[in-house]
Amino acid sequence: MAFRGWRPPPPPLLLLLLWVTGQAAPVAGLGSDAELQIERRFVPDECPRTVRSGDFVRYHYVGTFPDGQKFDSSYDRDSTFNVFVGKGQLITGMCVGEKRIITIPPFLAYGEDGDGKDIPGQASLVFDVALLDLHNPKDSISIENKVVPENCERISQSGDFLRYHYNGTLLDGTLFDSSYSRNRTFDTYIGQGYVIPGMDEGLLGVCIGEKRRIVVPPHLGYGEEGRGNIPGSAVLVFDIHVIDFHNPSDSISITSHYKPPDCSVLSKKGDYLKYHYNASLLDGTLLDSTWNLGKTYNIVLGSGQVVLGMDMGLREMCVGEKRTVIIPPHLGYGEAGVDGEVPGSAVLVFDIELLELVAGLPEGYMFIWNGEVSPNLFEEIDKDGNGEVLLEEFSEYIHAQVASGKGKLAPGFDAELIVKNMFTNQDRNGDGKVTAEEFKLKDQEAKHDEL
């Protein structure tokens, strides 16, 4: 191949590489040593895209004379040569990863005289070129290699908070960052400008559990400057795996899988519940299970013993029922998570089975009478009739009432503590004894939790 209409080589050697071709037409009479040669030394198996006019490329090169003596190398400067590709240039048609050896005869280079410095006269120049990166300023992101789970009930949208793992590589395969190396997901709001524009867009429309590759051109990534170990003008390839996402406006979601034929007694605030659960992340990772502990988890509903989402998820449930409760982090363990157990900002999945329900007392009560209250209550409590009731006497009496079914303590709490609180409440002057007078005063006030 040789040319007609050749214009004089521009001074910077590097441009030489780019401006050579053009209206290529065979020229008779040139010796083989005078020919422009392009040898495709290596072409990758996959070549989805090749360099075209108007693209921007980053490449490395070594420039030598035919005898192998080096006169220039981008490797020595430790940075690629980055440039727009014009019409008909020598790297047109190259794909990323391709290596070419381009031999330029003197008449297309510095001719008879050389450049007066490094290039002597009549020198052919041999460029060993490796294309690292390629994009077009008109490119948007591209999404490839999608692996979407079968059950995809919801796709991410702007304003969602997403947790994902990723490997970030350059087009030549160099890994520049990976969330796996930190053992934790990258967590961010999406569509709101918290991440580079290309990712902000590429993370929209994903399913939980989805994997995809997001290819981000530099103008939607870190631009001409680059960042850290990301070179300037680099195309970025993110292989991501979506672990979960939620929206800050999400509530919990409840799916009931089984209800027994009689499901009329439903759990409510104050009830004492015994249940089994398996807790996992949306990607299926098991976090915790009562089955492993070999015993149920027991709580008083509405008393703050579990995270808010769990408290909500256990309401209006009957004994024997099985349900799945999905809890967004703001109703779970929040941004912090639980060190070593629950990742920060994680959506949690609880598979729950309610085994036992003990109805609670009316709201605010810790003890109630089942029937009429005895008119001679103080005298009954004051067993030894000395006009003073000590804690021991009081406790014995209350427990006897509970045992005989006449009274009831709030289930799920420490009975001794309730009794002690009741006693302290009656003992107005705090001397450790309740007198008939103190008892009556309290009685008149007729407050909760009192006799």
Ligand SMILES: *[C@@H]1O[C@H](CO)[C@@H](O)[C@H](O)[C@H]1NC(C)=O
């Ligand atoms: C990530 O976890 C692995 C295995 O548990 C451990 O060897 C490694 O040190 C952890 N890396 C970091 C950065 O915590």
Ligand SMILES: *[C@@H]1O[C@H](CO)[C@@H](O)[C@H](O)[C@H]1NC(C)=O
């Ligand atoms: C990231 O790279 C690691 C190591 O090669 C691999 O195990 C993991 O599946 C990759 N993740 C994604 C989302 O491609």
Ligand SMILES: *[C@@H]1O[C@H](CO)[C@@H](O)[C@H](O)[C@H]1NC(C)=O
């Ligand atoms: C929890 O997992 C165990 C073991 O896989 C299973 O037997 C049990 O039924 C699960 N419990 C609930 C409440 O889903």
